[in-house]
Amino acid sequence: MAAVQTEVERAIVTIVTCFFEHAGEEGKKETLTQGEFNCLVAKELPHLMKDVSLEDKLKELDVNQDQELKFNEYWRLIGELAKGAKKEIKAKKK
Template sequence: MSQLETAMAIMMKTFDTYAGKEGKKDTLTKGEVKTLLEKELPALFKAAKNPAEMDKIIKDLDFNGDAEVDFTEFVVLVAAMTCAAHDRPKK
């Protein structure tokens, strides 16, 4: 596989690793999102100064308002984080 195909496969596997432990197998509950962020994006999690900020991040991920984060919503988070990292000042 190419590097991009590998990255896509890792994204899918990461989502599937956390999804379904508490709720539906194809979505993330609030608790599953929190665990995923703590383990897979620790810098983002640490940047949130208090639990209310993390709750807002999780709520904002739920675009359709169903109280769950589906794969599409997860991909939007990863894309946004990737764009933010790519736009950082060059050294």
Template sequence: MAAEPLTELEAAIGTIMDRLHTYALIEDQGFYLSFKVFKILVNHELPHILKDVGSLDEKMKSLDVNQDSKLNFNECWRLMGELAKPMWEEKVLEVLKK
């Protein structure tokens, strides 16, 4: 990476990646998160977002493309996006109300 300071968004992405890796190390899964560990991550790191989400189990299963009951980076990233949808929708509503 460049020697220049990261933008806020770049730093945020780096933080997400660091957290995903930290949790992957819980079960020594390398670059994967088991469903069990992903639930731990979500409960600890995204408690406010989690309350606005339906069944986390269903979301994990639907995004586990290769159906191996663990999430690789792409699957995690897509699932994080799914979990963030209610936040996005809230922002859209705020703009529409103005």
């Protein structure tokens, strides 16, 4: 990857790096357990996930129902949060 990155490029790398940092803490290296997920949210998404039950959220995102989140399952959360951000930006513009 090129050394000079734009803000958006860095943001993408940050999201991916953050997943794998937390996924590597216990159990399988490439999936998030409930504990790892809770830790990731507490550390990286405290404002956006304030009033969310993390048990329910993990179940909702866990497409293959193995009680862990692989990257594409976690990515659905990023999509949801992006949609939320879009709504806020649009609301501000009005």
